Amino acid sequence: MLSRLPGLSRRLFLGAAGGAALTGLLAACAGGTGGTGDPGDTASAGGGPRTVPASPPGTPKTGGTLRAGSPPPPTAVDPVTMYDGSAIAIVQLVADYLIWLDRDFKLVPRLAERWESEEGGERWVFSLREGVTFSDGTPLDAKAVKATFDRLLDPKSKSAAAAAFDSVLARGGIGVRDDSTVVFTLERAFSDFPYLVSAGNYNAVILKEDYAGDFTARPVGTGPFLLESYDASSGAVFKRNPKYWEPGKPYLDGVRITFYADDQADLLALQSGEIDTQILSRPALVGPLKGLGGTVVDQVQGTGLTAFTLRVDQAPFDRKEVRQAIAYALDRPGVNAGVYDGIGALGNDHLFAALFPAAPPDVPQRAKDPAKVASLLAAAGVERLSFKLTYDPPSKDYALTVQDQLKQVGIEVELDQRTSGDFYGGDQEKDTPWLFTPANLVGWAGRAVPSQFIIPMVKSGGVWNGSKYANPALDAATDAYDSATTDEERRTQAAIIAKALHEDVPVIIAVWSGAVRAYAGDRFTGVSAHPSSYVDFSSVSRL
Template identity: 35%
Template structure:
């Protein structure tokens, strides 16, 4: 797999494309840094008292391995993301409500034609080694990501970037080949952490809340407080340790035996068990993460939209959420990006209709029913279970599903994007970046092989539209096409469920789909320093 096709927490998904981009402010609107420098959403949650300084936080996660890295732009798995979020900062940030906020930049503005973005940098940021961060470092960072000889994660999204002009130490201009109305959101992606001009991932230096101390791939990594961090009073912790575990059982046992203080992504079925322990709290976050069924619209039987509609009508979405996520999620309506401000609320909610599904199949030439192979894998929690539940539900519509389970490395191997009927996984994203990633003929991850000229036109026009109102209308028209003719069955959105010891403060719900408040450990403190 190339640099844009790297393994996900379960071992195979193309994590770079599953990254999340903020809802943000509209193009051409300045993002002004609050004078206090703190998170804009801190007051909207119960932060469990007044933060106290000191102590060491031990975080347990699964998904690490021999390929673990500290490289700011080559995250491979969950533990990598946890490390880079705390070592490096981005120009803009996503808050816990999934809104775009200032980061290392105080303001981002677009020209009326959307082809140039001017970014104003903070003047009080220093790297871990004491050097001031300047526009030259920003330029070097994005040149590294988009290096045509060695592209990093995020390079696909940044393809329109033509030139980076350093106007001064704290002013940078990004010039694009084509307008991108959500370019500011790309500046908030965790794959765009700012690094110094002479960056060496073997001796990682960033501007993040924690500094590198030690790292052993597949085992653990330790970081110390950045005493010169630009966020007022943050981080509160003296030290952060991220420990790798091989499976969920080992992870949960580590929490219950107090070997760790917090763990990420627990199985939904264990929520009640952990909640019964008076020492443990559950962090349950609604997200836009989705694990769709993917139907190739260019290949029989799914080249007939009546068949695709029949398969969508075969799904009992409430039962899927109840059984696959133990009720810890929300039903979907065959459309991604539920947190996008332009998400259409006028699309009728699909519900299971087995009689109509059978009629559609008969009209499509399958009066006696149809048999299909569904390729599944442990690419994300609940994927295999979803395949099994769908197979049971579909029987009532005359659909026989032969499940073929493969290893994640096989799923994302040479046949990835070629499966006729399969699954996939994405974290929270907004509509336009998600559509550009997976729903157009030239999308890097067009699993359904969608090729609708009107959809392509609408997405590209919306991408180039500065005004939020007209852009939203274009997005809704594009969503209607995908809803009526697309190859995805988006049956639900999973909650992100984590657990932590009750003496841990500052962990709050987060919509991105990443564990433990989006791994923003700069906001975490300990009631009892360990």
């Protein structure tokens, strides 16, 4: 039996740290709060952010309201269908997960106290925490957990969470052993399954058995705060949940989120003291604020990425040499500096970030090489390469950087910006731009395990396989990776996958993005960045 102890770090269990997020979609206080948060001291010789001590001195102070700024959610705030950072943050203040995913990708027990696998990883048994109640007084039980995942797996729910379970867990695979025990029977062995029911799968918050939508009107959850009011144009107000299961928390009396129409307005609110922190901080915007007026910019490594996707079934990208040429044309440190304010880590055109335990160390790092670009295009018989690159507004800076860098080696790129609604709209089976244009940029939030990228993005027939790439060897290695029970076997299969993607280049991964969060460090502690821009304000305290 392969068991995973509660809170066991992937670094200990598999030999390294794991990965985490669609794009994150990610100060004067009228009485603060007390907390023991972990902003983390990430100052670096290269000009990294100045941070405050990870824990406040003495006993955490209770009371006060934390004021946060955020973009307005573009769609309804519904735990089942949400996909943007603002909606996710609102729900995470009110509802909770079986397992939280910490900033170092440690699995932290929440509503589940422990979990273990049976049948070689094909069945997983979760034991629920005793004495937890929903905010309306209803006891948490296994039936509510089963209903939550049945709901997410129901095609009618149109939940993004379903893709994470593709080929792993099917509807009907969740059973109730008793009131406090839930059993997941998988379609195949999957040793990382706990990550799929953790906060790493952001829709997987546990809701009441009879949840029927309209969350902001009936916001019942087991989280640290209660949603008092919500206005789609102005913001949301929360107060402390007196029934929260963790004794003494949250320290805050409440949280107030104000919606700002654009990033600049949000930034000005932080600078002026109108808010104390941001839900979604942009590295390039908040970087200059480091250490000014008590502002702290916490940063953390992550596994978010912008996938530069190339259709391998359409000219000119049906030639591997053309795809490789584009990859060799990019100045990756330049992308990191220009788009991510230098906080990211260089990518190498495969889907194993350095944070993932099995990331192969022996794949040569691809770097800009104009001579190589010319020889590859000549080998492909391409005298002049030009193409259209489609993207939505969050990827604009990335697109401009790519256009400029490719122009320097004689490759012409026509930029095709769509609205986010258009880019992700249309028929997902045949014509949505993000999956069917010849070349595009898609922002992916950090994922907890590499399979959450590999299975939907590059496995044959993957639900989000925009490159239309198919490689039977990669498919087999992916299945073997997921069922592996030893570090050695996992590294072996990871090397096969990584080398195939690095050689075939269906997607170019230039940088793995980190994440930042700015906050008033002279008034609060416990605010921290998260790889997926998640919020956990239960430990936030005023100084």
